[in-house]
Amino acid sequence: MLVVSSYATLGSFSWDQDNDKIKIYISTEDADQEKVDAVFKPVSVDLKLYDINGKNYQFSIPKLNKEISPDQCELVVKPTKVIATLVKASKGNWLDLHFKEDKGCKKVNLWPWRAFTVCSFSQILTKTKIRWLELWI
CATH class of the missing domain: 2.60.40.790 (Immunoglobulin-like)
Known part of the structure; x- marks a missing residue:
């Protein structure tokens, strides 16, 4: 070296x-x-x-x-x-190579019976769409 x-x-x-x-x-x-x-x-x-x-x-x-x-x-x-x-030490998909802290993440109650932890507004929108699909299925 x-x-x-x-x-x-x-x-x-x-x-x-x-x-x-x-x-x-x-x-x-x-x-x-x-x-x-x-x-x-x-x-x-x-x-x-x-x-x-x-x-x-x-x-x-x-x-x-x-x-x-x-x-x-x-x-x-x-x-x-x-x-x-x-x-990888454990199998699975990585979203990024770098570790990222969950700074600013909050628990959000989108409905009285369902809460999500979100870190950005786009995550709120994505989870809202998923929840509406669950309601309609």
């Missing part, structure tokens, strides 16, 4: 998932296995790319949405992209 004092942040990436894994795709140039370092932890991922066109880059998610199994995670380095495969 190289020790470098400064990194440019890699903010551009794409990701995909299935029930068991998440794949993070980072486009790059001139990458090879010796120029990439990955640290997988139960709730974080940190990738460092060294000497890519004379610059060092870092991609980091300090707090993932849910836990991963670090020992099963993999890194594939190709000349034009880096693919980090995160293995």
Whole structure:
């Protein structure tokens, strides 16, 4: 592992998932296995790319949405992209890679017999539509 004092942040990436894994795709140039370092932890991922066109880059998610199994995670380095495969600790769909606090969420009584926890006005509208469908079915 190289020790470098400064990194440019890699903010551009794409990701995909299935029930068991998440794949993070980072486009790059001139990458090879010796120029990439990955640290997988139960709730974080940190990738460092060294000497890519004379610059060092870092991609980091300090707090993932849910836990991963670090020992099963993999890194594939190709000349034009880096693919980090995160293995989920528990199966299921993630709505986002980053953990988000439920700040501002409130319990809302839309009807006397039904309450929901909502974090935004759009969630209230969505839950209202679901409730109306339940009433009409």
